[in-house]
Amino acid sequence: MWKAxxxxxxxxxxxxxxxxxxxxxxxxxxxxxxxxxxxxxxxxVLYRHHRLGRGGRPIAVLKFRTxxxxxxxxxxxxxxxxxxxxxxxxxxxxxxxxxxxxxxxxDPRVTPLGRVLRRTSLDELPQLLNVLRGDLALVGPRxxxxxxxxxxxxxxxxLLAVRPGITGLWQVSGRxxxxxxxxxxxxxxxxxxxxxxLDLAILARTTVSVLAGRGAY
Numbered sequence: 564m565w566k567a568x569x570x571x572x573x574x575x576x577x578x579x580x581x582x583x584x585x586x587x588x589x590x591x592x593x594x595x596x597x598x599x600x601x602x603x604x605x606x607x608v609l610y611r612h613h614r615l616g617r618g619g620r621p622i623a624v625l626k627f628r629t630x631x632x633x634x635x636x637x638x639x640x641x642x643x644x645x646x647x648x649x650x651x652x653x654x655x656x657x658x659x660x661x662x663x664x665x666x667x668x669x670d671p672r673v674t675p676l677g678r679v680l681r682r683t684s685l686d687e688l689p690q691l692l693n694v695l696r697g698d699l700a701l702v703g704p705r706x707x708x709x710x711x712x713x714x715x716x717x718x719x720x721x722l723l724a725v726r727p728g729i730t731g732l733w734q735v736s737g738r739x740x741x742x743x744x745x746x747x748x749x750x751x752x753x754x755x756x757x758x759x760x761l762d763l764a765i766l767a768r769t770t771v772s773v774l775a776g777r778g779a780y
Contacts, residue, residue: 703728
């Protein structure tokens, strides 16, 4: 029977790692926030992704906004869903792609600055606040929406047994270049095998990818 592996040191790693990174990267975060606002003053600097946390608890995952405000989706935003925004742009093909993969390889809603932020993963800097708050871990399965949870079938409870992470086994294994079924396998494998050695290895691979400009695929 599949079950989550105990990992008592995980929260210590999260708190220490997130606090150190926030101190080191605070000046960069301020510059990014100013650039986001200057590039599209109509919208807020931060975007909140509504996802499921540990135990299925709703969480708001923070990111620097990378989309034009006029094409943003979610509660209190111009469009209720990505599908609606893409269809309004006349891109039914991209709406179908998003329905299949929950991500687009080339998203026309993304600003020029947003493409840079995504490629370098700088858009995810605010998620260090999520880590301190206990919503996320530094390493873990990527947080899913309620709709995506169905992709995990009978193993949805296993996925939700741990905190989702800023980075994880799926992200360092190819991310958008991997089919969703393989993402499911990698997420569940991580939950079963999680531990300090694996987390440090994933963090090291993430650092290499970010420095090489491979933050997003």
